[in-house]
Amino acid sequence: QVQVEQWGAGLLKPAETLSLTCAVTGGSFSGYWWTWIRQTPRQGLEWIGEINHSGSTKYSPSFRSRVTMSVDTSKNQFSLNLTSLTAADTAIYYCARSKWQQPSSPKDYWGRGTLVTVSS
């Protein structure tokens, strides 16, 4: 059974950088695309971007100037960095797996979510 565990700092100040990591256990890491999605009361669920085991990425235009995703295949982990934070980035951040080995795919395994609060 695939499990996705996520962690990272939950309280950040404006202008700081968000860093979150997800670890995948119980299933294959290679071949899949690994996704970051956030949820806010105002914007709902927003796709931030995704990365595959080779490090190829797809980013949402809404985040492209501030986002970097990376992967560590030796640890079956992938990470999200989001720079220049503002209060509008306060959200629950989820990582998830694309069900098929292609980016155009529903998301079948999700992390529990990390509440990130941006406040001075």
Added chain:
Amino acid sequence: DIQMTQSPSSLSASVGDRVTITCRASQAVPNSLAWYQQQPGNAPKLLLFSPSRLEAGVPSRFSGSGSGTDYTLTISGLQPEDFATYYCQQYYSTPWTFGQGTKVEIK
């Protein structure tokens, strides 16, 4: 970006009711449509995709249909554990986008 519009935004129903939620895309997303259920405090859970294929372990009272721009999620015989918020998502064209959600509440 493809805009996904769900209706209604919320509904009240009783255990045993048949419930229908619709999702309309601003342009065609040929069968690249998924439905998720989210319970408070939990991550979304994949229910259906493509758009009528049931995810493993999901009860058969959930069904999906549609094509082009218009899709439907039906729950036949609402159970207490089905009171939640439901989201549609298109995975046809990046950026992948979600509907705003439909909250199913107890009448």
